[in-house]
Amino acid sequence: MRLGIAVLLAVLIAWTLPHGAALGQAAGVKVIVNGVEISLSAPAVLSGGQVMAPISGLFEPMGAVAAFYEADRTIVISNRVRTTVRMRLGDPTLYVNATGARPSPVAPMQRGAQVFIPVQAVFAALGAWTKYEEAERTLYVSSQIKSVVTQASPDALQIRIDATGPMRVETHVLSSPDRLVVDFLHAALRTQEREIPINSAGVTRIRTAQFQVKPYISRMVFDLSQPVETRVTTSPTSYAVTLEVRPKDAAIIAQPRPPAPGLGERERAKIAGVTFQESGQAGRLFIDATGTMEYRVREFVYPDRLVIDVQDAVFIPVKQEIRVDGESIVSVRAAQFTAAPPVTRIVVTLKRKMNYVVSQSDGRLAIEINEFTARGHLVALDAGHGGRDPGAIGPTGLRESDAVLDIAMRAREMLQRDGIRVWMVRDSDATVELADRPLLARDAGATILVSIHANAHTRTAVNGSETYYLTPQSLALAQMIQDELGVVLGIPSRGIKTANFLVLRDSGIPTVLVETAFISHPDEEARLRDNTFRQRIAQAIHRGITRFLAIYPTPVAP
Ligand SMILES: [Zn+2]
Structure with missing residues (x-):
């Protein structure tokens, strides 16, 4: 895009991540x-x-x-x-x-x-819950659980928990009596403590309660009649979390239960080590121990990882690291995290968000790590210009249309590797009318559209990346892509901006236009020729899109 076409509509608010306390807060609220x-x-x-x-x-x-x-x-x-x-x-x-x-x-x-x-x-x-604490001069805001819906059959129990904002889920397994505890962090539950009788799939009943305030934690306790395995899925289409509880292997149920250890003398697990099996984009982690393990699994981001803490467990090898360097799993590290009480911590570093399923039987904890899919989404990538229109041309002759086509092809490959469907406005040096691009994307069934350009300015000193959007539904996509560009490119981030560009106007789906760098700036033109830099731009676009798809509703199929 050339400058001057843009009609700036807005002054955008800087995206500031809350790092520590700002000056002047002591005096305020x-x-x-x-x-x-x-x-x-x-x-x-x-x-x-x-x-x-x-x-x-x-x-x-x-x-x-x-x-x-x-x-x-x-x-x-x-x-x-x-x-x-x-x-x-x-x-x-x-x-x-x-x-x-x-x-x-x-x-x-x-x-x-x-x-x-x-x-x-x-x-x-x-839809959030807010509470102002006068004495602390502090306003607490948290997501709110709207509904808990259970669906039970003899071999599976499904619970869908819908909230008005993001929640973090932690699961713990407790023994004597056997219980599964699921905590929803940052979630207020404003209904009264509730009991839901189940008597199915190894679960006798569920109790729900506000477990803690400031910070808010809502808790669900599942009373168990037999060992179960659980699966936690966060919806890409809403703020809902689905728990699936299934009874474990029937053979185990028939066996007599081992005698419970005496009070104050709980059996201490000894973990012999961890093993990892990779299979394509998925993987299986095994933790082998003497005795039953009490564990909890948590998810973290930046980088994406799973953290498994096993309570009262001595890690015999003291430290262990498995380099996987696979398509979706980077490494597995295990170590004695604390000595008293002994906690063994296993950290699985991922390349991206993955789903996981935990099960335990006979001294073995198995964590199955599966692909997180953006089902139903079709990403349209629009490499700007092309054919008769080379776009802007750099001081040494690099054509915008060539540079952005290569970047779009790289981004396509990364998205497809994640199992995300991609539709290209052009995948060769072809002429496509500007006005047709959003309409073609929409007709192809695209659910989001990302147009990729290189910027130009008559003042060759102007440089950096920026992302444009027009409709409110496109704002988060623009922000997420621009965040990623700002992190990886090593050139200034000019932020997100609104502009009344044709391509942003007519698609009816979240649409953004990424100005990757200034082709008119001699140094950035040189970078745009460099494959490593193009790869980094593609990675940032890919990462921004997958972050967005993880939170954006999948449209209903026509
Ligand atoms: Zn352009």
Whole structure:
């Protein structure tokens, strides 16, 4: 894209990750969202019962993004499940999605460069739980569990837990009596403690309760009649988590239970070691021990990894590392994590988010690691220009159309390796009319569209990457791709911007235009010729897209 075509509509709010405390917070009010203390760009204040805080950085831990459109003085907040909240400066009304308007106790306001919003009112409109603690001068905000739906058959129990924002799930297995404990971190459960009788699939009943507040943890305890295996799946289409509980191997059930160890003298497991089997993009991890293991599995990101802690377990080899360097699994490390009480920790480092299933039998804990699929999505990649239109041309003659085609082909390969379907606007030096591109993508059934360009400016000193979007549903995709570009490219990140480009206007699906680097800048032109740099751009686009697909609803098949 050439500069000058762009009609800038908005002043975008800097994407600031909350790292530590900002200056001036001591005097103001603290805001903690899903366990993360927000590093506010200006001190929050109280007004009319509302905490008024600057919008930047507030919504990321809730899986939502905010933008301020200066031209029409509008603030737009949108989340993964397409809830959109709009407010205008000076207007005490919350516009939720297309239909709902509800009063807000206080209107948003501008002070200097900062836009302040009524924090409780906006988060409540997103369905979050908020509580202001006067004594601590702290506002707590957390995701809220909306519903728990169980579906039982003799060989499987499925529980779908739907929430209004992201939750983290931890599972623990406890013995005497046998229980499965599932904790939902950063999730408020505002219904009364509940008991759900099940008597199926090895589960006698489920109890749900708010286990802890500040930070919020909701807990489900499954009383078990026999050993079970569980599978936790986070939905790519919503904030729901599905638990699947199945009875383990029937042969084990028939055997008499070993006598329970005496009180205060619990059996200490000795772990002989861990083994790993790779099979294509999946893998199996085995942890072998004497006796039953009490364990919990947690997921972390950046990098994606699974952490398995085995309680009361001595790790005989002390330390063990398995380099896998596979398509989806990088390594497995195991070590004695603490000595008293003895905890063995096993860390599986992944190349990307994966699903996992844990099962235990006869002194062996097995963790099956499977592909995380973005079922139903079709990603359209649009390499800009081509054919009759070479796009911008660098000082030494590099054509934008050639550089971006190569980047798009690389991104296609990475997405396909992840099992994601890709449709290319062009996969050769072909002419495709600009106006046709979004329509072709839509007709092909694409669910998102990413247009790839190299930037140009008459001032050759201008450099860096930037990503454009137009519709609210495209904002998170733009942000995620730009985040990744900013991390890996080693050139300045110019952030995300809105522009009324043709390609962003007509597709009806989340659509962004990535300006990878300035081809008019001599150094960046040289980099754009370099395969390593092109590969890094493709990786950033790939990573941004997979992050987005993991949170964006799969559209219903036509
Ligand atoms: Zn271009």
